[in-house]
Structure formats: C-alpha cells, structure tokens
Amino acid sequence: MTDLTPLRRADRRQPVRNLSRRGFLGAASGALFLGISLRIEPAAAQARAEGPAAVAPKPGTRVAAFLEIRPDSSVRLLSPFVEGGQGINTGLAQTIGEELDLDPARFTVECAPPGPDYAVVNGLRMTGGSFSTRSSFEAMRRLGATAREMMLRAAAAKLAVPQDSLTTADGRVVHAASGRSLGYGELAAAALALQPRDDVKLKDPKAFRWIGKPVARLDMRDKSTGRAVYGIDIRLPGMLHAAVQHAPHLGTEPEAIANEAEIRAMPGVQAVQRLPGAVAVVADTWWRARKGAEALQVTWSKPAPDGIATVSAGFSSAAMLAALKGATEPGIPAEQAGDPDAAFKGAAKVVAAEYDAPYLAHAQLEPPSAVASFTPDGSLDLWLPNQMPELFQQIAAKTAGLQPDQVRIHSPMLGGFFGRHFYYGPANPFPQAILLAKALGKPVRVLWSREEEFGMDALRPLSFARFRAALGADGMPVALETTAVGEGPIGRWFGALFKSPVDSSVVEGLDQKPYAIPNRKLSYVKVPHPVTIAFWRSVGHSMNDYFYESFLDEIAQAGGQDPFALRLALLKDSPRHRTLLQAVADLAGGWKPGPFQAADGTRRARGVSMASPFGSETATIAEVSLKDGEARVHDLWIAIDPGSVVNPAIVKRQVESAAALGLSSTLLEQVVYEGGQRLARNFDAYPILDRDRMPRVHVAIVESGAPMGGIGEPGLPGVPPAVVNAVALLTGQRLRSLPLAKAHLSGA
Amino acid sequence: MFQLTINARRYAVEAEPDTPLLFVLRDSLGLTGTKYGCGIGQCGACTVLLDGAATRSCQIPLESVGTQAITTIEAIEQDPVGAKVVAAWVGIEVPQCGYCQSGQVMAATSLLKQTPKPSEADIAGAMTNLCRCGTYNAIAAAVRQAAA
Numbered sequence: 001m002t003d004l005t006p007l008r009r010a011d012r013r014q015p016v017r018n019l020s021r022r023g024f025l026g027a028a029s030g031a032l033f034l035g036i037s038l039r040i041e042p043a044a045a046q047a048r049a050e051g052p053a054a055v056a057p058k059p060g061t062r063v064a065a066f067l068e069i070r071p072d073s074s075v076r077l078l079s080p081f082v083e084g085g086q087g088i089n090t091g092l093a094q095t096i097g098e099e100l101d102l103d104p105a106r107f108t109v110e111c112a113p114p115g116p117d118y119a120v121v122n123g124l125r126m127t128g129g130s131f132s133t134r135s136s137f138e139a140m141r142r143l144g145a146t147a148r149e150m151m152l153r154a155a156a157a158k159l160a161v162p163q164d165s166l167t168t169a170d171g172r173v174v175h176a177a178s179g180r181s182l183g184y185g186e187l188a189a190a191a192l193a194l195q196p197r198d199d200v201k202l203k204d205p206k207a208f209r210w211i212g213k214p215v216a217r218l219d220m221r222d223k224s225t226g227r228a229v230y231g232i233d234i235r236l237p238g239m240l241h242a243a244v245q246h247a248p249h250l251g252t253e254p255e256a257i258a259n260e261a262e263i264r265a266m267p268g269v270q271a272v273q274r275l276p277g278a279v280a281v282v283a284d285t286w287w288r289a290r291k292g293a294e295a296l297q298v299t300w301s302k303p304a305p306d307g308i309a310t311v312s313a314g315f316s317s318a319a320m321l322a323a324l325k326g327a328t329e330p331g332i333p334a335e336q337a338g339d340p341d342a343a344f345k346g347a348a349k350v351v352a353a354e355y356d357a358p359y360l361a362h363a364q365l366e367p368p369s370a371v372a373s374f375t376p377d378g379s380l381d382l383w384l385p386n387q388m389p390e391l392f393q394q395i396a397a398k399t400a401g402l403q404p405d406q407v408r409i410h411s412p413m414l415g416g417f418f419g420r421h422f423y424y425g426p427a428n429p430f431p432q433a434i435l436l437a438k439a440l441g442k443p444v445r446v447l448w449s450r451e452e453e454f455g456m457d458a459l460r461p462l463s464f465a466r467f468r469a470a471l472g473a474d475g476m477p478v479a480l481e482t483t484a485v486g487e488g489p490i491g492r493w494f495g496a497l498f499k500s501p502v503d504s505s506v507v508e509g510l511d512q513k514p515y516a517i518p519n520r521k522l523s524y525v526k527v528p529h530p531v532t533i534a535f536w537r538s539v540g541h542s543m544n545d546y547f548y549e550s551f552l553d554e555i556a557q558a559g560g561q562d563p564f565a566l567r568l569a570l571l572k573d574s575p576r577h578r579t580l581l582q583a584v585a586d587l588a589g590g591w592k593p594g595p596f597q598a599a600d601g602t603r604r605a606r607g608v609s610m611a612s613p614f615g616s617e618t619a620t621i622a623e624v625s626l627k628d629g630e631a632r633v634h635d636l637w638i639a640i641d642p643g644s645v646v647n648p649a650i651v652k653r654q655v656e657s658a659a660a661l662g663l664s665s666t667l668l669e670q671v672v673y674e675g676g677q678r679l680a681r682n683f684d685a686y687p688i689l690d691r692d693r694m695p696r697v698h699v700a701i702v703e704s705g706a707p708m709g710g711i712g713e714p715g716l717p718g719v720p721p722a723v724v725n726a727v728a729l730l731t732g733q734r735l736r737s738l739p740l741a742k743a744h745l746s747g748a
Numbered sequence: 749m750f751q752l753t754i755n756a757r758r759y760a761v762e763a764e765p766d767t768p769l770l771f772v773l774r775d776s777l778g779l780t781g782t783k784y785g786c787g788i789g790q791c792g793a794c795t796v797l798l799d800g801a802a803t804r805s806c807q808i809p810l811e812s813v814g815t816q817a818i819t820t821i822e823a824i825e826q827d828p829v830g831a832k833v834v835a836a837w838v839g840i841e842v843p844q845c846g847y848c849q850s851g852q853v854m855a856a857t858s859l860l861k862q863t864p865k866p867s868e869a870d871i872a873g874a875m876t877n878l879c880r881c882g883t884y885n886a887i888a889a890a891v892r893q894a895a896a
Contacts, residue, residue: 086844225824225850232783286771287771367785447784660882688878691884
C-alpha cells in the first residue's frame with residue numbers, strides 16, 4: 001500500500017503519542033466505534049464481482065464498483081466521499097480522469113452506497129479529518145490507470161491488434177497505424193468484464209494534464225441554479241413530514257402532553273408520537289407539523305438540580321469553564337522533552353497564562369433532516385446527511401431492528417458540514433425518522449427547525465489550557481509547560497478504539513510543534529462535558545492553535561522579541577517552516593507589525609501565527625483595526641504548504657472558506673448555557689460572519705513536495721491567533737478568552 | 749384556495765393563509781431550489797423575487813402574496829439579468845457547499861435589475877444573505893462581473 005505514505009510518515013513523527021487520528025487511521029481496518037464493528041465482510045457485499053477470481057477486494061481497486069462508463073463515454077463515478085463544498089467530486093474526477101485519459105468535465109459524481117470497495121481511508125470510509133484527497137490520491141490514480149488498461153485490452157481484442165500498438169485520447173482508444181478508434185463507451189461492457197491488472201504503470205507527474213491544474217468545478221451550475229439536491233430536498237410519494245419538540249434539558253423525557261387531542265385535531269396532523277427525548281408531530285406538510293410541534297404542551301421529566309455531571313437545571317457554560325479551570329491536578333503526560341523542571345529553576349523570567357474558548361455550533365445553513373422509508377420486504381431506505389455511510393448503516397440497522405445489509409443508505413450532497421454529520425447520538429434526526437416510519441407504516445421525513453438544530457447540535461467543546469514558559473537571559477524561551485483540560489470528540493465518540501488515555505482531539509495543536517524549545521511538557525486532564533460534543537472544522541486545532549500561538553506572542557513580548565523574528569529563530573531546525581513563514585511575509589508585502597496608520601486614516605496592526613493542522617503547514621498574517629470597540633479585520637494573508645495539490649483553485653477557495661469560519665469564531669461565536677439550556681436558538685442570537693465583516697483573503701500555495709496534507713480544515717487554525725495577536729499590539733489588551741465580541745476594545 | 753403566479757405559471761394552492769410562501773414553494777409545489785435556512789428572515793437562503801424585488805419568502809404569509817409575480821431560482825435563467833448572474837456565479841466558481849447560493853443569486857439578480865451598475869456600497873447594501881462557507885468575496889466579484 002503506497003497510498004497512505006503521508007499517514008505513515010506522520011506516525012513515525014510521533015514517538016510519544018501514537019493515538020492521533022493519523023495513528024488511529026493507520027491501524028484501524030477492523031475498527032470499533034461505539035461498540036459497533038465497522039469491519040466490512042466482503043463476501044456479503046460482493047454482488048458485482050468482476051470475473052471469477054473476485055473475492056475480497058482491496059478497497060479502491062475494483063473498477064466496476066467506482067466507474068460506470070456510459071455509451072457516450074461519459075462517466076458516472078461512485079465516490080467513497082461525500083461532497084459538501086470541499087470540491088472532492090472535482091478532485092476525484094481530475095485524479096481518475098488523468099490516468100484514465102478522460103476529461104474530468106465528463107464525470108458526474110455521486111456518493112457511493114455502503115460497501116467494502118470504498119474503505120479507502122486506510123481501511124475505513126469517512127469524509128473528514130481533511131483526509132479525502134491525501135488518503136485516496138494514489139489509489140484513485142491507480143484506479144483510473146487500471147481502467148484505462150482494461151479499455152486498451154478490450155480494444156486490442158476487438159480490433160485484433162497488439163495492445164502496445166494502441167494509445168488513448170480523451171475517452172477513445174486509438175490505433176494510429178490503421179486510423180481506427182473506439183470510444184470508451186463502446187468498449188465499456190467488454191472492458192469491465194476483464195480481470196483488472198494490479199501492475200499498471202502510473203503517469204509521470206510531469207505529463208499531468210489535469211492534476212495540479214485549476215480545473216473547473218463540476219457542481220457550479222447546479223449549485224447556482226437551485227438544481228443541486230440536498231437531503232432537505234428529498235421527497236417520496238406518500239411521504240409524511242415530521243417536526244419535533246426536544247426536551248429542554250438534554251436527557252429528560254416526555255411525561256405528559258396536556259393538549260395531545262387538540263394537536264391531533266389540527267389541520268393535516270396525522271400523529272403525535274413520543275420519541276426518546278422528544279415529541280414529534282407528523283402531518284401532511286412540514287409547516288403543519290411544525291405548528292403542531294410548537295404548540296405541544298409537554299411536561300418533561302426533571303433534570304438533576306445541579307452539577308456538571310449532566311445537563312442539570314443549574315448547568316451553565318460558566319460553571320463548566322469554572323470546573324475546567326478548577327481541575328489543577330498534574331494530568332497525564334502527552335508529550336515531554338528535555339528537563340522542564342530544571343529549566344524553570346534556572347529561568348531568568350517565567351511567564352504564565354490561561355486561555356479558554358467557548359462551545360461552538362456548526363451552524364451549517366442546511367438544517368438537518370432524514371427520510372426513512374420501509375419497503376414491503378421490511379428493508380429500509382434512509383436518506384440522510386452523513387460523513388460515514390457504513391457507520392450510519394450499522395446504527396440505523398440497530399434502530400430499525402434489521403441487519404445492516406437490509407438498510408440502504410443514500411448520502412446526498414451536504415449543505416455545509418464542518419463536522420456536523422458524524423454520528424452524535426441525540427444530535428442526529430435519523431433515528432427519529434426510522435422510529436416514526438416504522439410506527440406509521442409510511443415514509444417519514446424528519447426536519448429539525450433551525451431552533452431545534454441550535455438546541456440539539458453537537459458542539460465544539462468549551463476548552464481551556466494553562467501555559468507556563470521559562471525564558472533565558474537572552475529573552476528566548478527555554479521551557480514550556482502546557483496543560484490541556486477538557487474532553488474531545490475523539491475520546492467521546494471513538495474512545496473504544498484507544499488504549500491510551502490522552503485524547504488527541506484535546507491536545508492537537510499544542511503538541512508536535514516545530515519550534516526549538518528544548519524543554520517541554522504537555523499534560524492532559526480529562527474533565528468530561530455533559531453536553532453532546534463534536535468535531536468542528538479543524539477540531540482541536542480550532543482552539544489550541546489560538547491558545548498556543550497567542551501565548552507565544554506573550555513569550556515574545558516578555559522577552560523583548562518581535563513575534564515574527566522569534567518564530568523565525570525558533571524554526572531554526574525546520575527549513576520547511578522558515579520558508580513558509582517567509583512566504584506569508586512576502587505575500588503581505590513584508591512583515592510590519594505596527595501599529596501604523598493606513599491610507600484610510602485608521603490605526604492598524606498585524607499579527608502572525610503558524611499551525612500544523614492535518615498534515616499541512618500554514619502561516620497566517622492578519623491586519624486589524626478597531627471600530628466602535630470591535631476588531632475589524634481588513635486582510636488575511638495565508639501561506640499553506642500541503643506538500644502538493646490536485647486543484648489549486650479549489651485549495652485557495654477552501655483556505656478562504658476555512659479562514660472565514662475561523663474569523664467568525666474569533667469575533668462572534670459562542671454557545672452559552674444558562675439554567676441547563678442553550679440561550680441562542682437562531683442566527684439572531686448566534687451571529688455568524690456576515691459579508692460586512694469578511695476581510696480580503698490572500699492565499700499562497702507552497703508545494704514543498706512533502707507528503708500530501710489536508711486542505712478542508714488547515715486554513716482555519718491560524719486565523720484566531722493572528723487576529724488576537726494584532727489586537728494585542730493595537731490595544732495592549734491580551735485577550736485570552738474568545739469570542740472577541742465579549743470584550744470592548746479600545747486603542748492603546 | 750389561493751392563486752399564485754410563479755415563474756409565469758398559475759398555481760392553485762390549498763394551505764392555511766399564514767403558511768410562509770417558502771413552505772408553499774418547497775412542500776406544496778415541489779420547488780425545492782428555494783432553501784430553508786433560519787425561518788426568521790436572518791439568512792436569506794429563501795430569497796425569491798416578488799414583482800422583481802428580492803424578498804425573504806419565509807417572512808411572507810401566503811395570504812399576503814396577492815397578485816405579485818413570484819420568480820424562483822428555477823426560472824432565474826429565463827430572466828436576462830438572472831442569466832448573466834448565473835453565468836458569473838459559474839464562471840467565478842462562487843459556490844462551496846452551495847446551500848445559500850439560490851438566495852444569493854436571487855438577491856444579486858434583484859440588485860442588478862434595479863441598479864445595473866451598482867457601487868460597492870450598493871453591493872454591500874443588497875448582498876446581506878449569510879454564507880457559512882464564507883464565499884462573500886467571490887459573491888461580490890461575481891456581482892461586479894455580472895454588472896460589467
């Protein structure tokens with residue numbers, strides 16, 4: 001297997017901690033999630049075998065499972081991944097088309113049903129962790145090359161000429177000597193019946209026509225004309241619509257409904273149904289169902305009166321943060337180097353600080369929904385937004401009382417995901433759809449209103465870290481002690497997989513830094529959250545790079561160093577990072593921290609940061625001014641080194657998109673609990689970045705040739721610290737708690 | 749029974765008078781290109797044209813539509829300005845996840861029908877729909893291109 005080289009290399013860099021997602025994906029072909037086996041039994045799913053020798057296929061190799069070549073030589077690609085804006089459909093078409101010799105524009109791409117062929121992320125299947133391209137790139141190239149060889153072989157037989165006398169030209173096999181040619185569409189039936197070879201040669205990258213080029217995205221016209229179909233758009237004949245009212249406190253149950261008869265008598269209402277932690281109203285249209293659900297007068301069981309063990313009547317995000325801050329035990333070592341204790345004893349100066357970041361909602365614009373439909377034979381069709389079809393198939397089967405192969409998972413395009421569509425227990429509507437469809441004997445669509453979504457969404461965990469640094473007489477840091485307190489989604493949802501107690505999603509961004517600080521100690525203190533927690537675009541990096549890179553600026557200030565110069569000095573052992581840091585400075589017209597007067601008269605400053613998320617490296621500079629006590633971000637310059645890229649145009653837009661979300665979280669976002677309930681139930685109370693606050697974003701791609709890294713998430717983590725570092729220069733205020741909207745900023 | 753004119757076609761709709769136009773379009777008539785995002789007029793994913801003006805359809809009860817002509821994303825390319833907007837959206841590759849883009853295209857079309865050569869302030873004033881993917885810069889570039 002050469003396709004996972006980047007992952008393996010990442011593993012080799014982790015002598016202390018071997019349980020990051022990189023590590024876990026490197027060792028998880030028979031993984032256990034939530035006690036459910038994802039081991040895929042190939043024999044049971046071998047309906048479309050290629051020839052007599054087809055047994056357990058190596059994922060990503062069975063051409064017929066991926067490619068349907070139509071008579072006009074266009075291709076329908078069944079993708080292992082789900083498209084949610086990241087451009088993976090186009091990237092796959094480029095990658096396969098390159099080796100198949102077929103214009104990517106002739107591909108249509110759909111998310112494949114569950115099946116062993118699609119477990120191309122090192123034996124697993126998921127769309128997440130910025131893994132899609134880097135994990136499957138070699139396998140998908142090979143798939144295209146294998147398919148092309150089958151076309152050549154089929155054509156050689158048909159034309160009765162030696163195979164090596166044939167070439168291909170964009171969807172045709174050509175016999176130059178005789179001037180004859182055959183389209184892939186004409187050859188498809190014969191070619192796909194052949195046994196694929198496993199030794200085809202891949203193209204020389206120098207000859208790439210589409211890989212590495214800004215090929216046009218495949219989904220632009222449908223998405224610009226309303227024709228793209230999302231989960232929320234699925235309609236079945238005879239389908240009923242359900243709206244729900246969830247328990248006000250997570251974990252409580254409906255006890256009595258005072259006005260059930262009245263609700264049942266409302267126009268179009270077919271049923272009022274109790275569900276775990278919710279009551280549903282089912283009607284002939286969703287609006288009627290929703291009016292019913294909102295009018296329900298439900299008495300709920302009582303939550304615990306107080307504490308953070310559950311979402312109690314007294315639970316609050318402030319109490320949770322206090323609990324994180326109050327956890328002062330030494331914790332479990334996650335990373336250690338040198339002799340920090342000795343270094344602190346000999347320090348000329350010691351700096352210490354505490355940082356926190358709030359719960360965050362995904363706030364993807366498509367509210368979650370699911371459609372469940374049982375067929376007369378008792379099997380189930382389920383349409384739902386998801387990032388992991390096989391996992392949802394297993395859980396849906398359990399919910400429905402079926403075997404997994406009796407559940408057909410349909411994975412529509414996602415109206416934004418950002419980590420929203422993994423399995424998060426009560427944060428997923430599909431079990432409700434299954435239970436209602438089963439109870440009513442009709443197809444049922446469950447759609448959560450925006451208010452229910454803000455109430456039930458799984459959250460980026462509220463997070464806290466404590467830092468202490470020792471500085472030498474020259475102002476350079478000689479030791480760093482970091483303690484991360486809390487709980488992360490890896491531990492919560494994939495905990496059964498790990499033997500080690502350190503949660504990688506709590507410490508990523510604090511560990512494996514490129515800086516030459518000789519004495520280091522990183523510890524993890526687990527404090528579980530009672531709320532549903534989630535992966536959120538860039539996961540632990542979303543807060544930890546803010547914590548670390550802000551504190552690094554505090555170190556610079558305490559040591560009398562320029563923040564850019566300090567980073568450059570600390571990167572003395574890493575030419576890759578030095579190059580990248582210089583690249584972002586060049587992109588920004590040179591490093592100038594300010595404060596300075598801009599052409600429009602505003603007083604501005606710039607902050608810098610670096611991050612190493614998901615196998616890629618980033619360097620970020622933000623230019624900020626103040627207006628009415630708020631930070632205004634004018635420009636973001638981001639240099640990203642993902643090793644190499646498939647589509648630079650998509651990469652730049654993804655980096656810009658991630659940066660926008662990072663800025664949104666820096667300036668505005670927080671989910672606040674009081675009295676055991678979330679305060680914000682819609683965008684009026686949970687503002688997200690709007691056009692008025694969107695800065696210019698300048699992206700430079702640096703292709704160092706290092707193993708391919710991720711793209712969807714890495715643009716985000718550098719933004720909060722770059723902005724906050726600029727604010728500190730402008731105001732003298734070091735903001736150690738996000739979002740900035742909590743503080744009134746004033747110029748120094 | 750309400751009579752609606754949508755994309756130059758007549759529809760008869762049976763629904764409660766307070767039903768938001770958004771859900772009439774999506775659920776009664778199957779015009780699912782118009783999206784539900786927030787239901788409180790904050791995000792703009794549900795934007796349609798009423799007599800040519802961008803309107804958040806989640807805020808329009810069925811009974812208040814009256815005789816106003818409704819244009820939805822499904823027919824936007826039949827409008828010459830709308831066709832230019834779509835061409836710019838595709839050419840500049842505005843969408844990421846795409847979920848908000850029906851509403852963005854409608855808002856842009858409305859702007860350019862009323863103000864064919866918008867200033868930056870006009871664009872900022874008219875293009876207020878939310879985009880969680882942060883495509884705002886590409887949206888502004890596409891509006892400028894469609895106006896050129």
